[in-house]
Amino acid sequence: MQFSKYQGLGNDFLILEGRSGQLSPLITDPDPAWVRLLCDRRFGVGADGLILALPADGDADLRMRILNADGTEAEMCGNGVRCLARFLADSDGNSPGTIWSIDTLAGVIRPQLQSDGQLCVDMGPPFLRSEDIPTTLETGPCGCPQGVAxxxxxELEVVAVGMGNPHVVVPVSDLQAIPFDRWGHALERHPLFPAKTNVHFLQVHGPRSLEIRVWERGAGPTLACGTGACATLVAASLLGLCEDSAEVILPGGPLQISWRDQQGPVLMTGPAKAVFDGVLSPDLMSADAAITSPATVEPIHPQSSEASFDCASDCVDTCRQPDNCLRDEAQQKVMDFLQNTSLDSMLNLASESLEQRTRARFERDSR
Structure with a gap:
Protein backbone atom coordinates (compact mmCIF):
# COMPACT_ATOMS: atom_id res chain seq x y z
CA MET A 1 0.00 0.00 0.00
CA GLN A 2 1.35 3.39 -1.01
CA PHE A 3 1.54 6.23 1.50
CA SER A 4 2.95 9.73 1.74
CA LYS A 5 4.54 11.38 4.73
CA TYR A 6 4.16 15.12 5.30
CA GLN A 7 5.08 17.44 8.15
CA GLY A 8 3.94 20.83 9.36
CA LEU A 9 6.51 22.39 11.69
CA GLY A 10 7.69 18.92 12.66
CA ASN A 11 4.18 17.61 13.38
CA ASP A 12 4.25 14.65 10.97
CA PHE A 13 1.53 12.54 9.39
CA LEU A 14 1.10 9.53 7.15
CA ILE A 15 -1.44 10.23 4.39
CA LEU A 16 -3.39 7.55 2.51
CA GLU A 17 -5.09 8.51 -0.76
CA GLY A 18 -8.68 7.31 -0.94
CA ARG A 19 -10.64 10.05 -2.68
CA SER A 20 -11.74 7.71 -5.46
CA GLY A 21 -13.10 5.15 -3.02
CA GLN A 22 -10.17 2.80 -3.61
CA LEU A 23 -9.46 2.09 0.04
CA SER A 24 -10.87 -1.04 1.62
CA PRO A 25 -13.41 -0.56 4.44
CA LEU A 26 -10.79 -2.16 6.66
CA ILE A 27 -8.56 0.85 5.98
CA THR A 28 -11.18 3.60 6.10
CA ASP A 29 -12.28 2.31 9.51
CA PRO A 30 -8.96 0.94 10.76
CA ASP A 31 -8.15 -1.12 13.81
CA PRO A 32 -6.59 1.24 16.41
CA ALA A 33 -3.82 -1.32 16.97
CA TRP A 34 -2.84 -1.08 13.29
CA VAL A 35 -2.76 2.73 13.49
CA ARG A 36 -0.51 2.49 16.55
CA LEU A 37 1.81 0.14 14.65
CA LEU A 38 2.07 2.45 11.62
CA CYS A 39 2.79 5.47 13.81
CA ASP A 40 5.36 3.67 15.96
CA ARG A 41 8.77 5.22 15.25
CA ARG A 42 10.64 1.98 15.88
CA PHE A 43 8.37 -0.79 14.62
CA GLY A 44 6.36 1.15 12.01
CA VAL A 45 6.87 4.13 9.72
CA GLY A 46 6.59 6.66 12.53
CA ALA A 47 4.24 9.65 12.74
CA ASP A 48 2.14 11.77 15.06
CA GLY A 49 -0.98 10.60 13.24
CA LEU A 50 -2.61 8.97 10.22
CA ILE A 51 -4.71 11.00 7.75
CA LEU A 52 -7.22 9.38 5.40
CA ALA A 53 -8.27 11.38 2.32
CA LEU A 54 -11.77 10.06 1.56
CA PRO A 55 -14.71 10.84 -0.73
CA ALA A 56 -16.92 13.63 0.56
CA ASP A 57 -20.31 12.81 2.03
CA GLY A 58 -21.85 16.13 0.99
CA ASP A 59 -20.82 19.21 -0.99
CA ALA A 60 -17.21 19.34 0.23
CA ASP A 61 -14.31 18.42 -2.05
CA LEU A 62 -13.27 15.55 0.21
CA ARG A 63 -13.52 14.19 3.73
CA MET A 64 -10.62 13.90 6.17
CA ARG A 65 -10.31 11.38 8.96
CA ILE A 66 -7.37 11.83 11.29
CA LEU A 67 -6.25 9.17 13.75
CA ASN A 68 -3.87 10.00 16.59
CA ALA A 69 -0.75 7.94 17.20
CA ASP A 70 -2.60 6.05 19.94
CA GLY A 71 -5.33 4.99 17.50
CA THR A 72 -8.02 7.38 18.73
CA GLU A 73 -9.77 9.68 16.28
CA ALA A 74 -9.36 13.46 16.45
CA GLU A 75 -12.07 15.90 15.44
CA MET A 76 -9.61 18.17 13.65
CA CYS A 77 -5.93 19.01 13.40
CA GLY A 78 -4.59 22.29 12.07
CA ASN A 79 -1.18 20.98 11.06
CA GLY A 80 -2.83 17.87 9.66
CA VAL A 81 -5.21 19.81 7.43
CA ARG A 82 -2.32 21.92 6.10
CA CYS A 83 -0.39 18.73 5.34
CA LEU A 84 -3.41 17.26 3.57
CA ALA A 85 -3.84 20.43 1.49
CA ARG A 86 -0.15 20.34 0.53
CA PHE A 87 -0.58 16.67 -0.43
CA LEU A 88 -3.57 17.57 -2.61
CA ALA A 89 -1.62 20.35 -4.31
CA ASP A 90 1.32 18.03 -4.95
CA SER A 91 -0.91 15.23 -6.24
CA ASP A 92 -3.18 17.32 -8.45
CA GLY A 93 -0.80 20.10 -9.51
CA ASN A 94 -2.93 22.89 -8.03
CA SER A 95 -1.78 26.49 -8.39
CA PRO A 96 -1.65 29.25 -5.74
CA GLY A 97 -5.08 30.57 -4.86
CA THR A 98 -6.68 27.12 -4.83
CA ILE A 99 -9.14 26.63 -1.97
CA TRP A 100 -10.29 23.20 -0.87
CA SER A 101 -13.37 22.45 1.23
CA ILE A 102 -12.47 19.58 3.54
CA ASP A 103 -15.15 17.92 5.64
CA THR A 104 -14.00 17.02 9.17
CA LEU A 105 -15.66 16.02 12.42
CA ALA A 106 -15.29 19.69 13.39
CA GLY A 107 -17.10 20.90 10.26
CA VAL A 108 -15.91 22.03 6.83
CA ILE A 109 -12.39 23.54 6.87
CA ARG A 110 -11.10 25.63 3.94
CA PRO A 111 -7.32 25.85 3.41
CA GLN A 112 -5.97 28.09 0.66
CA LEU A 113 -2.63 27.65 -1.13
CA GLN A 114 -0.56 30.85 -0.97
CA SER A 115 1.91 32.13 -3.57
CA ASP A 116 4.85 31.37 -1.24
CA GLY A 117 3.72 27.77 -0.81
CA GLN A 118 2.29 28.25 2.66
CA LEU A 119 -1.30 27.40 3.55
CA CYS A 120 -3.80 29.85 5.03
CA VAL A 121 -6.60 27.97 6.75
CA ASP A 122 -9.99 29.33 7.76
CA MET A 123 -10.39 27.39 11.00
CA GLY A 124 -13.89 28.67 11.72
CA PRO A 125 -14.91 30.48 14.91
CA PRO A 126 -13.72 29.16 18.28
CA PHE A 127 -16.02 27.39 20.72
CA LEU A 128 -16.26 29.36 23.96
CA ARG A 129 -19.14 27.63 25.76
CA SER A 130 -18.26 24.93 28.28
CA GLU A 131 -20.62 22.33 26.81
CA ASP A 132 -19.21 22.81 23.31
CA ILE A 133 -15.54 22.30 24.23
CA PRO A 134 -16.35 20.22 26.44
CA THR A 135 -15.24 21.15 29.95
CA THR A 136 -16.78 21.45 33.38
CA LEU A 137 -15.05 24.80 33.89
CA GLU A 138 -17.49 27.69 34.15
CA THR A 139 -17.35 30.83 32.03
CA GLY A 140 -15.13 33.43 33.66
CA PRO A 141 -14.66 37.20 33.34
CA CYS A 142 -12.72 36.81 30.09
CA GLY A 143 -15.76 35.35 28.32
CA CYS A 144 -14.62 31.74 28.08
CA PRO A 145 -14.30 28.86 30.56
CA GLN A 146 -11.53 29.46 33.07
CA GLY A 147 -10.55 28.43 36.56
CA VAL A 148 -8.06 26.45 38.60
CA ALA A 149 -6.90 22.92 37.79
CA GLU A 155 -2.88 24.84 41.39
CA LEU A 156 -2.81 26.00 37.78
CA GLU A 157 -4.79 28.90 36.32
CA VAL A 158 -6.24 27.56 33.07
CA VAL A 159 -8.44 28.73 30.19
CA ALA A 160 -10.38 26.36 27.91
CA VAL A 161 -11.10 26.98 24.21
CA GLY A 162 -12.55 24.69 21.56
CA MET A 163 -11.43 24.63 17.93
CA GLY A 164 -13.59 21.66 17.02
CA ASN A 165 -11.38 19.78 19.48
CA PRO A 166 -10.71 20.65 23.14
CA HIS A 167 -7.77 22.77 24.33
CA VAL A 168 -6.59 24.10 27.66
CA VAL A 169 -4.15 27.03 27.80
CA VAL A 170 -1.94 27.50 30.86
CA PRO A 171 -0.09 30.86 31.09
CA VAL A 172 3.34 30.51 32.75
CA SER A 173 6.24 32.87 33.33
CA ASP A 174 8.98 30.52 32.07
CA LEU A 175 8.32 27.60 29.72
CA GLN A 176 11.62 25.94 30.53
CA ALA A 177 11.05 25.93 34.29
CA ILE A 178 7.80 23.96 34.41
CA PRO A 179 7.45 20.18 34.99
CA PHE A 180 6.18 19.83 31.43
CA ASP A 181 5.68 16.06 31.24
CA ARG A 182 3.97 15.77 34.62
CA TRP A 183 1.62 18.69 34.09
CA GLY A 184 0.91 17.82 30.46
CA HIS A 185 0.07 14.19 31.17
CA ALA A 186 -2.15 15.10 34.13
CA LEU A 187 -4.04 17.91 32.39
CA GLU A 188 -4.74 15.81 29.28
CA ARG A 189 -6.69 13.38 31.48
CA HIS A 190 -7.96 15.87 34.07
CA PRO A 191 -11.59 15.42 35.26
CA LEU A 192 -12.27 18.99 34.11
CA PHE A 193 -12.16 17.66 30.53
CA PRO A 194 -14.52 14.70 30.02
CA ALA A 195 -13.25 14.06 26.46
CA LYS A 196 -9.62 14.66 27.48
CA THR A 197 -7.85 17.72 26.07
CA ASN A 198 -4.85 19.13 24.26
CA VAL A 199 -2.60 21.09 26.60
CA HIS A 200 -0.64 24.27 25.82
CA PHE A 201 1.70 26.08 28.18
CA LEU A 202 1.94 29.75 27.19
CA GLN A 203 4.69 32.30 27.70
CA VAL A 204 3.93 35.82 26.45
CA HIS A 205 6.88 37.66 24.89
CA GLY A 206 4.85 40.65 23.72
CA PRO A 207 1.44 41.68 22.35
CA ARG A 208 2.26 40.11 18.97
CA SER A 209 4.55 37.29 20.09
CA LEU A 210 3.44 34.17 21.97
CA GLU A 211 5.35 30.96 22.63
CA ILE A 212 3.87 27.61 23.62
CA ARG A 213 4.88 24.07 24.46
CA VAL A 214 2.44 21.43 23.27
CA TRP A 215 1.12 18.25 24.87
CA GLU A 216 -1.33 16.72 22.38
CA ARG A 217 -4.24 14.54 23.33
CA GLY A 218 -3.45 11.01 22.21
CA ALA A 219 0.12 11.83 21.14
CA GLY A 220 1.92 13.47 24.07
CA PRO A 221 4.67 16.05 23.41
CA THR A 222 4.73 17.25 19.79
CA LEU A 223 6.61 19.95 17.94
CA ALA A 224 3.47 21.80 16.83
CA CYS A 225 -0.31 21.93 17.04
CA GLY A 226 -2.20 24.17 14.64
CA THR A 227 -5.55 24.14 16.43
CA GLY A 228 -3.61 24.65 19.67
CA ALA A 229 -1.91 27.75 18.29
CA CYS A 230 -5.34 29.09 17.32
CA ALA A 231 -6.81 28.29 20.74
CA THR A 232 -3.84 29.95 22.42
CA LEU A 233 -4.27 33.18 20.43
CA VAL A 234 -7.99 33.24 21.29
CA ALA A 235 -7.35 32.64 25.00
CA ALA A 236 -4.51 35.17 25.20
CA SER A 237 -6.58 37.77 23.35
CA LEU A 238 -9.56 37.32 25.68
CA LEU A 239 -7.25 37.56 28.70
CA GLY A 240 -5.82 40.82 27.33
CA LEU A 241 -2.34 39.33 26.90
CA CYS A 242 -1.99 39.94 23.14
CA GLU A 243 -3.49 41.64 20.12
CA ASP A 244 -5.92 40.00 17.71
CA SER A 245 -3.07 38.87 15.45
CA ALA A 246 0.23 37.41 16.61
CA GLU A 247 3.04 35.03 15.84
CA VAL A 248 2.73 31.84 17.86
CA ILE A 249 6.11 30.18 18.30
CA LEU A 250 6.05 26.41 18.69
CA PRO A 251 8.99 24.01 19.16
CA GLY A 252 8.84 23.24 15.42
CA GLY A 253 8.59 26.85 14.26
CA PRO A 254 6.15 29.79 14.06
CA LEU A 255 2.56 30.09 12.87
CA GLN A 256 0.75 33.32 12.08
CA ILE A 257 -2.64 33.39 13.81
CA SER A 258 -5.29 36.11 13.56
CA TRP A 259 -8.76 36.57 15.04
CA ARG A 260 -9.85 39.98 13.82
CA ASP A 261 -13.53 39.60 14.62
CA GLN A 262 -14.49 37.95 17.89
CA GLN A 263 -17.65 36.66 16.22
CA GLY A 264 -15.72 35.40 13.21
CA PRO A 265 -13.20 32.73 12.21
CA VAL A 266 -9.62 32.20 13.30
CA LEU A 267 -7.10 32.24 10.45
CA MET A 268 -3.93 30.16 10.60
CA THR A 269 -1.04 30.53 8.15
CA GLY A 270 1.95 28.22 8.07
CA PRO A 271 3.99 25.72 6.07
CA ALA A 272 3.53 22.06 5.23
CA LYS A 273 6.08 19.98 3.35
CA ALA A 274 6.45 16.56 1.80
CA VAL A 275 8.93 14.28 3.55
CA PHE A 276 8.80 11.15 1.42
CA ASP A 277 6.53 8.68 -0.38
CA GLY A 278 6.71 4.97 0.24
CA VAL A 279 5.05 1.59 0.10
CA LEU A 280 4.17 -0.37 3.23
CA SER A 281 5.77 -3.78 3.40
CA PRO A 282 3.51 -6.86 3.72
CA ASP A 283 4.72 -7.21 7.31
CA LEU A 284 2.96 -3.94 8.15
CA MET A 285 -0.22 -5.04 6.41
CA SER A 286 -2.15 -7.60 8.41
CA ALA A 287 -4.71 -9.83 6.73
CA ASP A 288 -7.40 -7.58 8.17
CA ALA A 289 -5.81 -4.34 6.94
CA ALA A 290 -5.28 -4.55 3.21
CA ILE A 291 -5.98 -2.27 0.29
CA THR A 292 -7.65 -2.95 -2.99
CA SER A 293 -5.78 -1.76 -6.05
CA PRO A 294 -7.69 0.93 -7.98
CA ALA A 295 -6.11 -0.39 -11.17
CA THR A 296 -7.51 -3.89 -10.80
CA VAL A 297 -10.38 -4.01 -8.33
CA GLU A 298 -13.60 -2.04 -8.20
CA PRO A 299 -14.30 -0.14 -4.96
CA ILE A 300 -16.39 -2.04 -2.47
CA HIS A 301 -19.70 -0.44 -1.59
CA PRO A 302 -21.90 -1.86 1.15
CA GLN A 303 -25.14 -3.27 -0.18
CA SER A 304 -28.27 -1.66 1.15
CA SER A 305 -30.55 -3.62 3.40
CA GLU A 306 -33.78 -2.90 5.19
CA ALA A 307 -32.14 -3.63 8.53
CA SER A 308 -28.83 -1.79 8.35
CA PHE A 309 -26.28 -2.51 11.03
CA ASP A 310 -22.74 -1.74 12.05
CA CYS A 311 -20.44 -4.74 11.66
CA ALA A 312 -17.99 -3.39 14.22
CA SER A 313 -20.58 -3.39 17.02
CA ASP A 314 -23.29 -5.82 15.87
CA CYS A 315 -21.10 -8.69 14.66
CA VAL A 316 -18.86 -9.02 17.70
CA ASP A 317 -20.10 -12.47 18.70
CA THR A 318 -21.13 -13.81 15.29
CA CYS A 319 -21.55 -12.59 11.73
CA ARG A 320 -25.13 -11.43 11.13
CA GLN A 321 -24.75 -11.67 7.36
CA PRO A 322 -22.71 -14.87 6.79
CA ASP A 323 -23.94 -15.40 3.22
CA ASN A 324 -22.97 -11.91 2.12
CA CYS A 325 -20.29 -10.73 4.53
CA LEU A 326 -18.68 -7.47 3.42
CA ARG A 327 -15.52 -8.25 5.35
CA ASP A 328 -15.14 -11.63 3.64
CA GLU A 329 -15.83 -10.03 0.25
CA ALA A 330 -13.16 -7.39 0.81
CA GLN A 331 -10.62 -9.94 1.97
CA GLN A 332 -11.35 -12.19 -1.02
CA LYS A 333 -10.82 -9.34 -3.48
CA VAL A 334 -7.52 -8.54 -1.82
CA MET A 335 -6.42 -12.18 -1.89
CA ASP A 336 -7.38 -12.47 -5.58
CA PHE A 337 -5.31 -9.40 -6.37
CA LEU A 338 -2.31 -10.66 -4.39
CA GLN A 339 -2.48 -14.13 -5.97
CA ASN A 340 -2.93 -12.88 -9.54
CA THR A 341 -0.47 -9.99 -9.51
CA SER A 342 3.27 -10.50 -9.49
CA LEU A 343 5.49 -8.62 -7.08
CA ASP A 344 7.14 -6.86 -10.03
CA SER A 345 3.72 -5.64 -11.23
CA MET A 346 2.86 -4.32 -7.77
CA LEU A 347 6.17 -2.49 -7.56
CA ASN A 348 5.65 -1.06 -11.06
CA LEU A 349 2.19 0.24 -10.08
CA ALA A 350 3.62 1.90 -6.99
CA SER A 351 6.63 3.27 -8.88
CA GLU A 352 4.48 4.79 -11.63
CA SER A 353 2.23 6.50 -9.11
CA LEU A 354 5.18 7.84 -7.12
CA GLU A 355 6.86 9.07 -10.30
CA GLN A 356 3.73 10.95 -11.38
CA ARG A 357 3.41 12.67 -8.00
CA THR A 358 7.10 13.52 -7.84
CA ARG A 359 7.02 14.99 -11.36
CA ALA A 360 3.97 17.10 -10.47
CA ARG A 361 5.74 18.37 -7.36
CA PHE A 362 8.87 19.40 -9.26
CA GLU A 363 6.81 21.05 -12.01
CA ARG A 364 4.92 23.04 -9.38
CA ASP A 365 8.09 24.15 -7.60
CA SER A 366 9.72 25.26 -10.87
CA ARG A 367 6.85 27.58 -11.80
Missing amino acids: VVGDD
Missing part, protein backbone atom coordinates in the same frame (compact mmCIF):
# COMPACT_ATOMS: atom_id res chain seq x y z
CA VAL A 150 -5.34 21.04 40.69
CA VAL A 151 -2.41 18.85 39.63
CA GLY A 152 -0.86 17.17 42.64
CA ASP A 153 0.25 19.96 44.96
CA ASP A 154 0.05 22.57 42.17
